[in-house]
Every structure is written in structure tokens, then in C-alpha cells.
Amino acid sequence: MAKLLLWNETSVTEFILLGFSKSHKVQLLLFVLFLLVYLLTLAGNSLLLITVSAERSLQTPMYFFLGNLSFLEICYTTNIFPRMLASFVAEGKSISFSGCMAQFYLFGSLGGAECLLLSMMSYDRYLAICSPLRYAAVMSKGMCLSLAAASWIGGFVVTLVTILFMSSLTFCGPNEIDHFFCDFSPLLKLACSDTTVFEKVAFFFSSTLTLVPFLLTMVSYIYILSAILKRPSTARSQKAISTCSSHLIVVTTFYGTLIVMYVVPAADHSLDLNKVFSVFYTMLTPMVNPLIYSLRNREVREALKRVVGRKFVSCWKEKSGKM
Numbered sequence: 001m002a003k004l005l006l007w008n009e010t011s012v013t014e015f016i017l018l019g020f021s022k023s024h025k026v027q028l029l030l031f032v033l034f035l036l037v038y039l040l041t042l043a044g045n046s047l048l049l050i051t052v053s054a055e056r057s058l059q060t061p062m063y064f065f066l067g068n069l070s071f072l073e074i075c076y077t078t079n080i081f082p083r084m085l086a087s088f089v090a091e092g093k094s095i096s097f098s099g100c101m102a103q104f105y106l107f108g109s110l111g112g113a114e115c116l117l118l119s120m121m122s123y124d125r126y127l128a129i130c131s132p133l134r135y136a137a138v139m140s141k142g143m144c145l146s147l148a149a150a151s152w153i154g155g156f157v158v159t160l161v162t163i164l165f166m167s168s169l170t171f172c173g174p175n176e177i178d179h180f181f182c183d184f185s186p187l188l189k190l191a192c193s194d195t196t197v198f199e200k201v202a203f204f205f206s207s208t209l210t211l212v213p214f215l216l217t218m219v220s221y222i223y224i225l226s227a228i229l230k231r232p233s234t235a236r237s238q239k240a241i242s243t244c245s246s247h248l249i250v251v252t253t254f255y256g257t258l259i260v261m262y263v264v265p266a267a268d269h270s271l272d273l274n275k276v277f278s279v280f281y282t283m284l285t286p287m288v289n290p291l292i293y294s295l296r297n298r299e300v301r302e303a304l305k306r307v308v309g310r311k312f313v314s315c316w317k318e319k320s321g322k323m
Helices: 002-011 024-054 061-078 081-089 097-130 132-138 142-169 184-188 196-230 235-267 269-297 298-322
Strands: 014-017 094-096
Touching: 002 097, 014 097, 014 235, 014 269, 024 061, 024 269, 024 298, 061 097, 061 142, 094 097, 094 269, 097 132, 097 142, 097 184, 097 196, 097 235, 132 269, 142 184, 142 196, 184 196, 196 298, 235 269
Parallel strands: none
Antiparallel strands: 014 094
């Protein structure tokens, strides 16, 4: 009983997110900068999602997965940005224990789902380029829905094990997280209980969600590159290279920042530098994804023009009717 009372007295009920800087001027500058990044991310991914949904010419497996990716990026950034932006302009930087666990769970789940979704997209391109005669039969509507559902469910189910272990740890103080959101490593440093077993479990499940999809994606692109190089240079081959290069840029950016984020701390870099890498991982990739796909893909650009044009004409007719 005495131990239980002591635990209740010292148990952490909230965390303090220290963020980037204590300077008021710097915080205001960061607020404007990150608000702009957040709005661009929402606008780019929302516009791409609407375009893919509205245009019949984009009702294909590749763009179906792209729409899923855009929706995922909207959820991913919304999990972090609003709380971070509020901390720049509000005096209180605290987040409840349950709120912190929820943010960490969503962050891990959506990140894992993105890894799986990117591997599904690479498999789609592999079939389209290496087995074009089987593509329509294999990548049916039901198969696309199954692969997308597996990506989402896999990310949330696998991360559930990690969050159950994390929430069972004892946090008895200090409660200051030297980060701008509830991430794995900063939280683990605050735990008072033994984390040896948990770290091994977390490493296993995180590897399942990152390393395995990454290897599958790389294998798919090795086959894709080999198939393209064996063909004579044609307009169709150039289109395949352009489409796959866009996907490969997204994959490289995503995994590149992920690797840097988790390798750099081992090299004994400062916490401030780790925050900078986290910015690239959590903010830059979601913002540039729609730019890469829309600017490098002619079909998307043309469909986007048609959607915007129809919207402009509709608004103009509505305005003329009222006049």
C-alpha cells in the first residue's frame, strides 16, 4: 500500500514540451513559418486528393494509392502541427499524459502506414511495368482496397503493441520533453522503470514497419529499372521513368529523413540538431509529396487544370446569376 501511495504521489500526469526556443521573438517567427508550412501541406494534399477523386482519367490503382497517401499526410501533420503552433502563442506548453500517448500512437501508426503504403505503390508500379498483361487482372478494385486497408490496419495494429508498453512504464519525473511533440526517444528518457525489454520489443516492431517495406520497395525498383533498361527508348518508357522517379523521390526523402533521425543521436549530436532532422521528417516530406507528384506528372497537372477550371466556371456562373 505504501508503494502504491508513493507511486500515486510521484506519477507524472502531464508533460512539458520545451519546443525550439524560449525567445518570444523566435517563437513568433517559427509560428509564422510553420503555419505557412502547415497551410501549404493541407492545401497541396487536399487539392491532390480532390483532383484524384473528381477526375475519371485518374481512376486507376496508381492514383488511388496516391489519394490514400495525400489523406494520410493530412492526418499525419494535423496530429502534430496544431498542438505545436498553439505552444508558440500560448503560455502553457503542457500536454496531458493521455494526450501525449495519443499523439505518439497516431504519429507511429500513421508513419508505419505510410511505409506500408509506399511499398504497395512500388508493387503497383512493378506489376504495371514488369507484368503489363497481368496488371489489370491482379490490380483489381478489390485488390487495391485490400492493399490500402492492409497498410492502414497494419500501421495502427503494430503500433498498438508499442503504445501499450509505453503507457505501462512509470514516469515519476522530471516531466520536461526536450522536443516539439511526443516522440519515442524523448519519452523513453523520462521513464523511471526498466525499459530494456520494451526497447527490444519496440525495435522489432519498428523494424517490421520500416525495414521490411523499405527492402520490398527497393527490390521492386531494381526489377523496374532492369525492365525499363532492357526496352528501347520510347515515349512510353520515358513516361514510366518519370512516374517511377517521382515515387522514388518520395521514398528516398521519406526514408532518408527517417534514417538520419534515428542514426544521428547515436553519433552524439545535440538535441537541437535532432529537432531539425525531426522537422524534415515530420513537415518537409508531407509538404513536398503533392508537389513532386503534381509537378512531375503531366496527367495530374492536366487534371488539376480541369478541376480548377470547372470550379472557376461554376463560381463565375453562380456569381453572374446573383447579379
